[in-house]
Amino acid sequence: xxxxxxxxxxxxxxxxxxxxxxxxxxxxxxxxxxxxxxxxxxxxxxxxxxxxxxxxxxxxxxxxxxxxxxxxxxxxxxxxxxxxxxxxxxxxxxxxxxxxxxxxxxxxxxxxxxxxxxxxxxxxxxxxxxxxxxxxxxxxxxxxxxxxxxxxxxxxxxxxxxxxxxxxxxxxxxxxxxxxxxxxxxxxxxxxxxxxxxxxxxxxxxxxxxxxxxxxxxxxxxxxxxxxxxxxxxxxxxxxxxxxxxxxxxxxxxxxxxxxxxxx
Amino acid sequence: xxxxxxxxxxxxxxxxxxxxxxxxxxxxxxxxxxxxxxxxxxxxxxxxxxxxxxxxxxxxxxxxxxxxxxxxxxxxxxxxxxxxxxxxxxxxxxxxxxxxxxxxxxxxxxxxxxxxxxxxxxxxxxxxxxxxxxxxxxxxxxxxxxxxxxxxxxxxxxxxxxxxxxxxxxxxxxxxxxxxxxxxxxxxxxxxxxxxxxxxxxxxxxxxxxxxxxxxxxxxxxxxxxxxxxxxxxxxxxxxxxxxxxxxxxxxxxxxxxxxxxxxxxxxxxxxxxxxxxxxxxxxxxxxxxxxxxxxxxxxxxxxxxxxxxxxxxxxxxxxxxxxxxxxxxxxxxxxxxxxxxxxxxxxxxxxxxxxxxxxxxxxxxxxxxxxxxxxxxxxxxxxxxxxxxx
Numbered sequence: 001x002x003x004x005x006x007x008x009x010x011x012x013x014x015x016x017x018x019x020x021x022x023x024x025x026x027x028x029x030x031x032x033x034x035x036x037x038x039x040x041x042x043x044x045x046x047x048x049x050x051x052x053x054x055x056x057x058x059x060x061x062x063x064x065x066x067x068x069x070x071x072x073x074x075x076x077x078x079x080x081x082x083x084x085x086x087x088x089x090x091x092x093x094x095x096x097x098x099x100x101x102x103x104x105x106x107x108x109x110x111x112x113x114x115x116x117x118x119x120x121x122x123x124x125x126x127x128x129x130x131x132x133x134x135x136x137x138x139x140x141x142x143x144x145x146x147x148x149x150x151x152x153x154x155x156x157x158x159x160x161x162x163x164x165x166x167x168x169x170x171x172x173x174x175x176x177x178x179x180x181x182x183x184x185x186x187x188x189x190x191x192x193x194x195x196x197x198x199x200x201x202x203x204x205x206x207x208x209x210x211x212x213x214x215x216x217x218x219x220x221x222x223x224x225x226x227x228x229x230x231x232x233x234x235x236x237x238x239x240x241x242x243x244x245x246x247x248x249x250x251x252x253x254x255x256x257x258x259x260x261x262x263x264x
Numbered sequence: 265x266x267x268x269x270x271x272x273x274x275x276x277x278x279x280x281x282x283x284x285x286x287x288x289x290x291x292x293x294x295x296x297x298x299x300x301x302x303x304x305x306x307x308x309x310x311x312x313x314x315x316x317x318x319x320x321x322x323x324x325x326x327x328x329x330x331x332x333x334x335x336x337x338x339x340x341x342x343x344x345x346x347x348x349x350x351x352x353x354x355x356x357x358x359x360x361x362x363x364x365x366x367x368x369x370x371x372x373x374x375x376x377x378x379x380x381x382x383x384x385x386x387x388x389x390x391x392x393x394x395x396x397x398x399x400x401x402x403x404x405x406x407x408x409x410x411x412x413x414x415x416x417x418x419x420x421x422x423x424x425x426x427x428x429x430x431x432x433x434x435x436x437x438x439x440x441x442x443x444x445x446x447x448x449x450x451x452x453x454x455x456x457x458x459x460x461x462x463x464x465x466x467x468x469x470x471x472x473x474x475x476x477x478x479x480x481x482x483x484x485x486x487x488x489x490x491x492x493x494x495x496x497x498x499x500x501x502x503x504x505x506x507x508x509x510x511x512x513x514x515x516x517x518x519x520x521x522x523x524x525x526x527x528x529x530x531x532x533x534x535x536x537x538x539x540x541x542x543x544x545x546x547x548x549x550x551x552x553x554x555x556x557x558x559x560x561x562x563x564x565x566x567x568x569x570x571x572x573x574x575x576x577x578x579x580x581x582x583x584x585x586x587x588x589x590x591x592x593x594x595x596x597x598x599x600x601x602x603x604x605x606x607x608x609x610x611x612x613x614x615x616x617x618x619x620x621x622x623x624x625x626x627x628x629x630x631x632x633x634x635x636x637x638x639x640x641x642x643x644x645x646x647x648x649x650x651x652x653x654x655x
Contacts, residue, residue, distance in 0.1 A: 055554040056428065056540070058435045059278045065422060077552045102276055103539045107553030129276045129539070133266075155283035155442065164279075178280050179440040 003095040003123045004147045004170040007046055008205045008226060017222040019044060019260040020207055022099065022231030024051035024067035026076025028242050030084050035249060036238070041094045043253040044260030049126065049229065052081060052100030059128040061182025063232035066239070078108050082120045089121035097124040097149065097170075102134075118145045124170050125149065132167035149173050154194040158201065165202040171227060174198060174208045182232045183213035187220060195224045215262035222263035230259055267456025270579060272572035275455040277435075277542045284442045289457040291362045296464070301357065308353050312386070313343045315350075315468065319476035319633070324603045325619070332486065332626035334619060336606070336636045337473050337501065346609060346638030347469060347497045348379035352448055354465035356383040359446035366390040366445040370434040372399055372427030372493070373564035373611065374406025375638055376450030381415035383448075391415040394434045396425040399563045406642050424557035427493075427567045431541050451494025452571030455542030459571050466500025473633055474504050481631060487622065489514045490635035491615040492585065493529065493565035495574045497637035502583065503573075513583035514622065515574060516615045518560035522589055529558035530587040531570040532578050540569040546578070561590035561650070562610035562643075592617040594650060597640065609638030610647070 001009075011018050021040050025033050033050070040048055053071035057064060085096055098117065105113050105127065117125070124147030127135070132150055147170025152161060155178060164172060174195060177188040188194075191208070198206060207227025212218055218228045237255055241248035267273050275285055295301040309315040317338045326334045339347040352369075359367060367384045368391070371377030377393040384391035393410055397419045400407050410417050423429035431453075438447040452459040452466070470488075477485055488505060490498035492515035505511045520528035528534060535546040538553055548556040548568035558568040577583035588596070596616030601607045608616060615634055623632060640647075648655050 055423065056432055058432045058541070059439070061436070062422075072554065101539075103547075103549065103553040103555075105553075107538055107549060107551070128278050129542070131275065131277070131279055131282055134274050134276055151279045153278070153280035153283075155280050157283065160279070160282065175278075175280060178442055180436045 002145055002147055002170065003093065004047060004097070007095050008171065011046065011226070017225065017263045018046040018207065018227035019256070019263060020047050020049060020227050020229045021045050021234050021256055022049040022051060022229055023234060023238065024053055024064060024071050025081045025084060026053055026071030026074050027067040027235070027238060028070050029074045030076060030080050032245065032248070034084055034087060035245065036252060037088055038091065039249045039253045040256055041092050043256040045094065045256055047095035047097060049097045049099045050081065052078060052098055052104050054101040054104055057101060059180055061180040061232065063183070063235050064181050067235045078104060082116050085122055086120040095123040096121070097126055098122050099126040099128070102127050102130045114144065114146060123147055126151070126173055132163050135167070151175055152198055154178060154188065154190055161198055161201045165204060168204055171205040171207045172198065172202060174206050174225070175210045176208050176221070177211045179210065181210050184211040187211070187217055191221070192224055215258050218259050219262040228263055269573045269576035272544050272575040273456055273459060274544050275542060276539045276544065277455045278439060280439050280442065281455070284438070285455055285457065287362065291358055292457055292461050295358060295361060305354055305357055309350070309468065313349050313353065314341060316472045317341050319473055319480065322604050325600065326623070328603050329620055329623040331623040331628065332630040332632045333628065334623060335477065335631065335633045337469060337633055339469060339497065339635060339637050340606065340608065340639035344375070344379045344382050345641065346375040346379065347466060347500060348376045348450060349382065350468055350500070351450065351462050351465040351496065352376070352379040352383040355446070355448045355461065356387050356389070359389070360387055362446065364444060364446040366441065367448055368392050368394065368434050368437050368445055369448045369450060370394045370427065370430040371450065372430070372566055373562065374399070374403040374410065374642065375564060377415070377417070378406055378409050378413070380448050380450070381410045381413035384415060385413045392418055392437070394418050394420050394430040394437070396420045396427060396430045398425040399427065399430070402646055403563055403642060405645065426557065427563070428555065428557065435541065451496040452499045452573060453494040453541055453543060453569060459543065459573055462496050463499045463503055463573065466496050467503050469497065469500040469635065470502060470504035473501060477631065477633060484508055484511050485631040485633045486626065487512045487514060487632040489516065489615050489618060489622065489632055491516045491565065491611045491637060492532070492570060492574060493518070493567050493611065494569070495571040497635050499571060499573055501633070501635045506582070513577065514618065515583055515585045516618045517585055517587040518562060518565040518593070518614055519587035519589045520559040520561070523587060527559040528587065529560040529565050529567060531568060532574060532585040533587040537575070543572045545572040545575045546570055561593060562614065564609070564611040565614065586618055588614050588617040594647070596620070597647065606636070607640035607644070608636055609640045610643045612637045613640070
């Protein structure tokens with residue numbers, strides 16, 4: 001069993017929701033990311049999404065776009081990220097999920113990515129611009145160690161829910177709103193209805209992301225999902241403390257603790 | 265596989281958009297051969313756009329270059345000054361039937377933005393055009409035209425601030441407002457079914473040209489030549505000749521400051537396969553798949569990708585793709601202006617530059633049809649600056 005599945009199993013016994021922070025690897029440097037991952041794990045994160053920075057992140061709002069730019073300017077690439085994961089695996093068993101755009105993986109070579117990811121201890125892949133019908137290769141992975149996490153949106157019909165359920169392993173990533181990533185003041189009004197619809201066709205854990213930034217929102221989502229993903233709100237704390245590593249870690253840790261407490 | 269040209273194409277987009285692409289495809293299949301739809305489209309194309317456009321024998325250019333007879337397909341004579349309007353009128357008629365209230369588009373040179381704003385104006389739809397800040401500065405005339413037509417021009421300041429980034433921003437808008445908004449992509453790029461829809465609306469160019477040349481010369485041409493950025497004018501000319509094996513296709517890309525400098529927009533000639541804006545195709549990228557910003561003197565060709573069907577044409581050797589530099593394009597621009605009294609768009613001027621190479625290699629019995637995809641009024645200011653002329 002992979003670390004993601006194991007974690008959801010443990011949380012289910014406690015009737016607890018997973019808190020899943022997203023940070024962009026290499027923002028502002030891979031050394032910072034290493035320290036941030038340890039901080040996130042210590043502060044209550046149950047698993048972590050590491051974004052692979054990309055030049056044209058079309059599912060992302062300004063906050064993550066800028067994080068991507070900072071990471072690319074610092075010279076971050078996939079090889080560096082794999083080395084980072086290998087270093088982290090000497091220190092922590094927290095599930096680590098790579099989230100990146102398809103072209104990064106395609107250009108690197110899909111077989112090579114999978115071998116490398118398994119070797120260094122990555123637990124899952126999320127590729128927001130790769131729907132299941134374009135991802136025969138990813139589906140073959142269902143037998144391997146990596147969790148293949150596909151996304152569903154409120155616009156997905158029943159047929160697509162079935163397709164994504166069948167292709168996914170670990171959990172399904174439910175996009176809470178029609179839009180790009182980034183903090184919003186309100187949750188989408190049809191979110192509960194959407195999650196209920198998915199639940200009718202899937203037994204996989206459901207993690208909800210996009211637009212969730214406050215403890216209140218996280219608590220509300222946690223009532224209907226097994227996982228809550230928060231990205232941009234955490235990246236804002238990183239951005240506000242680019243020159244002060246200690247303050248960065250403290251601020252991020254504080255926010256993550258608040259968010260995890262809200263959904264516990 | 266669905267939406268593929270060989271191994272190119274597909275729908276590499278966030279899940280949120282899949283439903284909208286399905287809806288668009290269903291609407292397109294429904295209306296594509298619908299007599300009422302086509303009657304309305306044809307009437308706008310003839311009475312509003314001014315089709316059919318002439319196929320003009322460029323006698324002086326033919327003499328000047330020596331060799332093959334050169335015909336110009338005069339897309340520059342369309343309303344709004346380029347071929348772009350063929351597609352925007354078609355897509356807006358679809359959007360109307362799908363009940364969409366709002367139109368968005370990306371634009372590089374501004375020609376597609378103007379054509380979209382025009383179509384939105386006659387059909388009374390809200391219209392927002394995404395345009396890179398760098399393009400806004402070099403195409404200020406078109407920005408003003410769009411505003412006159414009632415569209416809002418949204419400056420894009422992310423990335424390289426050109427067409428690639430305007431397209432990213434338009435896709436982000438579409439993901440957000442997908443229920444009531446239709447995104448009119450301006451070229452044969454993007455996720456399926458866009459490359460097919462845009463091609464079919466542009467195929468009127470090649471359909472007319474085929475009939476016209478048979479009428480004028482009693483035979484098919486030997487070569488079709490068109491400039492390629494995303495590739496819509498080229499596909500529009502080429503596609504109706506696809507089964508005519510004796511007709512050679514040449515697409516002319518922008519070599520910018522020279523292929524060897526790395527500052528160019530020649531995705532087919534000098535790129536590699538990858539995914540950009542939802543489709544697998546040839547793109548400009550580094551070893552880690554990061555997109556490399558394109559460079560071209562012409563904003564309309566300044567794009568690091570190309571339509572998937574062109575990638576298929578290249579790999580299957582149905583078409584040949586070449587690239588000409590900024591400097592050569594400027595010479596082409598001046599050549600057509602001086603010899604034929606036609607000021608071409610800088611995009612089309614790239615193809616003119618290549619004619620200088622191709623025509624003399626052929627004999628006088630042979631025929632080239634060159635797609636004059638747009639007129640150059642929009643470029644005059646930029647060219648004056650380039651030639652260091654004070655206006």
